[in-house]
Amino acid sequence: MRETEDEWTSLMRLAISGDSAAYHRLLRAVTPVLRAGARRGLARAGQPVDQSEDIVQDILLAVHLKRHTWDTNAPFAPWLFAIARNKLIDALRRRGRRVFVNIDDFAETIPDESATETASPSEIAAQLQTLPPRQRDVLQSIAVESASIRDTAAKFAMSEGAVRVALHRALASLTAKLREQ
Amino acid sequence: METEQLIRTLAADNAHRARPVGFVLALALVAAVPVSVSMFLAGLGVRSDVMTAMHNPFFNLKFVETLALAVSAIVVSLHLSRPEASMKGWGWLLLLPLAILAAGIASEMMMPQEVPMMTRLIGSNSRVCLTAIPLMSLPLLAGALIGLRHGAPSRPAVAGAIAGLLSAGLAATLYASHCTDDSPLFVVTWYTIATALVTAVGALVGSKVLRF
Numbered sequence: 001m002r003e004t005e006d007e008w009t010s011l012m013r014l015a016i017s018g019d020s021a022a023y024h025r026l027l028r029a030v031t032p033v034l035r036a037g038a039r040r041g042l043a044r045a046g047q048p049v050d051q052s053e054d055i056v057q058d059i060l061l062a063v064h065l066k067r068h069t070w071d072t073n074a075p076f077a078p079w080l081f082a083i084a085r086n087k088l089i090d091a092l093r094r095r096g097r098r099v100f101v102n103i104d105d106f107a108e109t110i111p112d113e114s115a116t117e118t119a120s121p122s123e124i125a126a127q128l129q130t131l132p133p134r135q136r137d138v139l140q141s142i143a144v145e146s147a148s149i150r151d152t153a154a155k156f157a158m159s160e161g162a163v164r165v166a167l168h169r170a171l172a173s174l175t176a177k178l179r180e181q
Numbered sequence: 182m183e184t185e186q187l188i189r190t191l192a193a194d195n196a197h198r199a200r201p202v203g204f205v206l207a208l209a210l211v212a213a214v215p216v217s218v219s220m221f222l223a224g225l226g227v228r229s230d231v232m233t234a235m236h237n238p239f240f241n242l243k244f245v246e247t248l249a250l251a252v253s254a255i256v257v258s259l260h261l262s263r264p265e266a267s268m269k270g271w272g273w274l275l276l277l278p279l280a281i282l283a284a285g286i287a288s289e290m291m292m293p294q295e296v297p298m299m300t301r302l303i304g305s306n307s308r309v310c311l312t313a314i315p316l317m318s319l320p321l322l323a324g325a326l327i328g329l330r331h332g333a334p335s336r337p338a339v340a341g342a343i344a345g346l347l348s349a350g351l352a353a354t355l356y357a358s359h360c361t362d363d364s365p366l367f368v369v370t371w372y373t374i375a376t377a378l379v380t381a382v383g384a385l386v387g388s389k390v391l392r393f
């Protein structure tokens with residue numbers, strides 16, 4: 001467990017210094033752990049655990065947009081689990097539940113790889129439709145069609161810088177819409 | 182969207198760099214200060230006997246107290262902008278201005294006074310104090326909340342309350358240069374009530390706008 005956390009911390013340091021591959025690896029590594037925590041939280045609140053994927057995506061978006069609040073000298077896991085707990089509480093509140101989030105829901109780095117019982121996430125897809133067309137096009141090109149920034153720029157006759165700006169804005173407004181819903 | 186797709190998209194956005202919360206908070210406060218200062222100059226202005234007042238240690242002490250409040254609240258609010266942070270070990274910083282105030286009261290007690298204690302406490306500006314500090318706080322509170330929105334506080338109401346303390350501390354610094362009541366007894370009573378009002382507003386608004 002200790003080793004896992006140390007690895008996360010060094011991956012996140014690499015990510016912050018500009019290594020996108022390390023960032024990709026980190027997000028993939030934490031996702032099963034977040035999924036396990038979200039399931040524990042849902043189960044405790046008497047909610048169907050197959051709803052966990054929307055919460056996982058919510059957490060990932062918050063991690064991404066708030067990563068500048070992580071102190072690079074501190075371990076990464078406590079910061080990550082604090083974000084995760086916060087988002088789990090929000091999600092349960094939105095479902096109109098009295099919230100008892102146990103601090104232990106997100107305290108272990110035991111992954112849950114069982115993707116089979118998980119309902120496919122729907123919240124981001126629903127909010128995607130409300131984005132301005134340009135942001136939605138860029139986001140869909142990169143997320144769904146797996147196009148690179150450069151290919152996306154060529155496809156829409158935009159500069160790469162403009163694609164990056166549109167992508168970031170899309171992610172930020174998506175997060176804001178998920179929060180307001 | 183599948184989680185795997187989202188992850189790839191987030192990685193594609195890794196080049197985006199956000200400014201530190203402290204930087205954004207500083208910018209927002211720098212933008213808000215002129216608004217509060219204009220309100221101050223238009224409505225109150227510096228007291229006319231300020232040159233002689235500066236020889237009175239209790240006049241000067243007011244600025245130490247209000248600035249101590251503002252500075253400690255800034256430090257605590259930046260700490261709380263990290264999601265894993267708690268007040269544990271940091272709350273004492275907010276007691277610092279109160280400790281300075283207590284020391285001020287004690288030293289005033291030890292000095293011979295012409296005016297009775299209750300008269301010093303009630304003073305002659307309490308109503309202006311209770312109106313001006315909250316009003317001048319509002320632009321600063323808005324600035325502080327905008328700055329702190331850039332962070333990720335786990336307890337938005339607490340972070341909002343600290344933003345209230347911060348803005349009340351700055352507004353009280355302006356007000357202190359207008360007010361002719363210099364007794365720490367006046368400060369501990371009326372400044373504190375005014376600050377509590379702003380803190381409550383900060384907590385209320387913060388609980389809504391500081392969620393991330």
